[in-house]
Amino acid sequence: MTTSTTATKPGAPDAPDVPISDPTPGAAAHVPAIRSLRRLLPYARPALPALIGSALTATVAMMCGLAFPLVIQMVIDGPIAQRDMSALWPLAGLLLALGVFEAGLFWVRRMLSARPTMAVEATMRASIYDHLQRLPVSFHDRWPAGQLMSRAVSDLATIRRFLAFGVVFLFVNLTTFVVGVIILLTLSWQLGLIIAALALPLIALCSLYETRYQVLARRSQDQVGDLATRVEESVLGIRILKAFGRSRYFSRQFLAEATALRETEIGKAKVVSKLWAVIIALPEIAFGLTLFLGIKQVADSSLSAGTLVAFFGVALGLRWPIDSIGWLLAMSNDAASATQRYFEVMDSPVTVSSPEHPQRASVPRGRVEFSGVRFRFADTSPDVDDLLRGIELSIAPGETVALVGATGSGKTTLTSLVNRLYDVTGGSITLDGIDIRDLDLADLRAQVAVAFEEPTLFSASIRENVLLGRPTGSDEDVLAALAVAQADFVQDLPWGLDTRIGEQGLSLSGGQRQRLALARAVVGNPAVLVLDDPLSALDIHTEAQVERALRSVLAGTTALVVAHRASTVQLADRVALLVDGRIAAVGTHSELMSAEPGYRDLLASQEDTAAAGLRRTREAGLPAHRSGNPTQPEVTP
Numbered sequence: 001m002t003t004s005t006t007a008t009k010p011g012a013p014d015a016p017d018v019p020i021s022d023p024t025p026g027a028a029a030h031v032p033a034i035r036s037l038r039r040l041l042p043y044a045r046p047a048l049p050a051l052i053g054s055a056l057t058a059t060v061a062m063m064c065g066l067a068f069p070l071v072i073q074m075v076i077d078g079p080i081a082q083r084d085m086s087a088l089w090p091l092a093g094l095l096l097a098l099g100v101f102e103a104g105l106f107w108v109r110r111m112l113s114a115r116p117t118m119a120v121e122a123t124m125r126a127s128i129y130d131h132l133q134r135l136p137v138s139f140h141d142r143w144p145a146g147q148l149m150s151r152a153v154s155d156l157a158t159i160r161r162f163l164a165f166g167v168v169f170l171f172v173n174l175t176t177f178v179v180g181v182i183i184l185l186t187l188s189w190q191l192g193l194i195i196a197a198l199a200l201p202l203i204a205l206c207s208l209y210e211t212r213y214q215v216l217a218r219r220s221q222d223q224v225g226d227l228a229t230r231v232e233e234s235v236l237g238i239r240i241l242k243a244f245g246r247s248r249y250f251s252r253q254f255l256a257e258a259t260a261l262r263e264t265e266i267g268k269a270k271v272v273s274k275l276w277a278v279i280i281a282l283p284e285i286a287f288g289l290t291l292f293l294g295i296k297q298v299a300d301s302s303l304s305a306g307t308l309v310a311f312f313g314v315a316l317g318l319r320w321p322i323d324s325i326g327w328l329l330a331m332s333n334d335a336a337s338a339t340q341r342y343f344e345v346m347d348s349p350v351t352v353s354s355p356e357h358p359q360r361a362s363v364p365r366g367r368v369e370f371s372g373v374r375f376r377f378a379d380t381s382p383d384v385d386d387l388l389r390g391i392e393l394s395i396a397p398g399e400t401v402a403l404v405g406a407t408g409s410g411k412t413t414l415t416s417l418v419n420r421l422y423d424v425t426g427g428s429i430t431l432d433g434i435d436i437r438d439l440d441l442a443d444l445r446a447q448v449a450v451a452f453e454e455p456t457l458f459s460a461s462i463r464e465n466v467l468l469g470r471p472t473g474s475d476e477d478v479l480a481a482l483a484v485a486q487a488d489f490v491q492d493l494p495w496g497l498d499t500r501i502g503e504q505g506l507s508l509s510g511g512q513r514q515r516l517a518l519a520r521a522v523v524g525n526p527a528v529l530v531l532d533d534p535l536s537a538l539d540i541h542t543e544a545q546v547e548r549a550l551r552s553v554l555a556g557t558t559a560l561v562v563a564h565r566a567s568t569v570q571l572a573d574r575v576a577l578l579v580d581g582r583i584a585a586v587g588t589h590s591e592l593m594s595a596e597p598g599y600r601d602l603l604a605s606q607e608d609t610a611a612a613g614l615r616r617t618r619e620a621g622l623p624a625h626r627s628g629n630p631t632q633p634e635v636t637p
C-alpha cells in the first residue's frame, strides 16, 4: 500500500525534508523522459496531423515575430536615414499586416490542437477503464483505488496539456531558436556566435535538472494518488469514523498527506526556479556582451545602426523560446511520469482471460468437480502453506452442496475460484468435464452466478442492479427473481423497480441488500449458483421464506452454498466440511453430525453464538434479528 512515510529515499535530490511515498505498486526505476513519452505515440497518432499543423502554424507566427525587427531595420536604414517619409508608409503597412497575421495564426493554432488532444485523452481514459475491468481481482487487491483514480483522471489531464502545448512549443521554440540564431549570424556573425554559444550551457543545465525534477514529479503524482485513496476511504467509511469519533484522527492523517504533497510541490517549484534563474541570467550576460561589442562596431562604422537594432530585436524575440525551457522541461517531465504511471496499469497483465480456442460443453448440465485444487494468494509469505491444499469435491448436476468451515478457513476464496475471480494455483476445476480455464470466460460467468457475502449494489435503479445478472432480462424475470429472494419490499419503494438506490445501496438495510444480491444471482437461471452465506443478515422468518423459495430454484441448479447455520445447511443435499485447506468430510447433515465431531463442534459453537445473540435481543425487547453470521438455534438435526 502507499502510506506516506517521512523517510527519505537515499539519493533523493534537493529536498531532504520532503516526506515521500512508498513506491506505488509497479513503480519503475528512473526512466528518461523521452523514453516514457515515446509510448504515447500510438495514442497520439490520430492527433498528429492536427498537432503538426498546430506546430507549423505557431512556428510561422513566431517567424512573423522575428521578421518585425528586420522591417524596423529597413525603416531605420531606409526612410529614416535617407529622410524619405514617402517610403515609410509601405513598411508601416507591412508591420501592421505582420501583426494581424501573427495574431490570426495563434488563434488557428489553439483551434487546431484543442479538440484532437481532448480526443486522445478520452481514448486513453477509455482504454485504462476497459483494462481495469479486465484485470484480475488479484490486481485490484494490490492497488489502492485512489492510485487508479488519479491515473485515470489527473495524470491523463497532464498528458493532454503536454500534447496540446508542451510538445508543440518544444518544436516551435527550438525551431525559432535555430532560425533566430541563423538570422543573427547573417546580421553579424561575431555577435551571432555569442548568442549561439548559449545553447551549450543550456543543454547541460537541462539534462542536470531533468533527473532532479522527474523524481519530484513522480513523487507528487503518487502522493495525489495516496490522497485520493484517503478521501475515498474516509467517505466510504464515514459512518465508522463518526461512530467511533475518529474523524479528527483521519483529518490529521489527511492533513499530513496533504502537507507532504505541498512540500513536494514546493520542492518542484524550487528546482524550476533555480533552473529559471540560470536560464534568465545566461542570456542577460550574452546580451550585455553583444551590446558592448555591437556599439563598438557601430562606432567603428563596421555595423549599421539599423543592423544593430535589428540584431537586438531578433535576439529579444529569442527570449521567450529560451525562458520557456524551464517551463517546458517541467511540463515534459510531469507528462513523462504521468505516462509511466499510466502504463504501469496498462502493462499489468490480464492473467485471467479466455483461452484462444475455447471449448464448449455439448450439453451443459452443471457438473462441477474440484480435483487437487490448491490456492495461495500472491502476497502470502513464502513460509506460510497454501490456503487450499488439495480440494477434492464433486457436485452432481442439480445437486446442492453446502460448504461449512471455520471462519477464515477459505470458504469465500474457494467460491471465488469457480467463476475464475482467481485462478487456482494447483489442480483444476472442471465444469461438465471441461477445465474452466478452457472455457470462454464470458460463457463461464454466464453459467456460474454468484451472490457474495458482502452484497455490493450500484448507484442505479433496482431493475438495473438485478439485471446485472442477466442484461437481456425482462421485468417479469426481475419480478420472479425478487420473489425468490423474498424482496417484496421493492413494491413499497416509491418508484418500484425504477427506484434508484444510493451509493452502494446505503439507503437499504443489510438484509434488503442481501436479498437484491440474491435476486441478481438467480435472475439468469444459471447452471451453477454459488452463494456465499447469502442469508446471514435476514431475520428467522424471512430466512425461512427465502429458503422455501430457493429450494424450488435450487432443484434444477447445481449449487455451492457457503453456510454458517444449520438452517442454511438443511437446504443442501450434501455438506462438505473444509478443514485445513482440504475437504475433510462429505455427507448429509445428519451423517456428519453423528460421524464428524469437528462438524458438530463447528455448528454447535455457531449455534451458541446465535443463541446468545438471540437471548440478548429478546432481553432487550427487540425483535429477533440476526447480525453477523450466527446460527439459527431452533434447527437441530
Ligand SMILES: Nc1ncnc2c1ncn2[C@@H]1O[C@H](COP(=O)(O)OP(=O)(O)OP(=O)(O)O)[C@@H](O)[C@H]1O
Residues within 6 Å of the ligand: 141, 377, 379, 380, 387, 405, 406, 407, 408, 409, 410, 411, 412, 413, 414, 453
Ligand atoms: N485478497 C486476499 N489477499 C490475501 N489474503 C486473503 C485475501 N482474501 C482473503 N485472504 C485470507 O485468506 C483466508 C481465507 O479467507 P476467506 O475469506 O476465504 O475465509 P472464509 O472461510 O470465507 O471466512 P468467513 O467465514 O469469515 O467468511 C483468510 O486468512 C484471509 O485473511
Ligand SMILES: [Mg+2]
Residues within 6 Å of the ligand: 411, 412, 413, 453, 532
Ligand atoms: Mg467468507
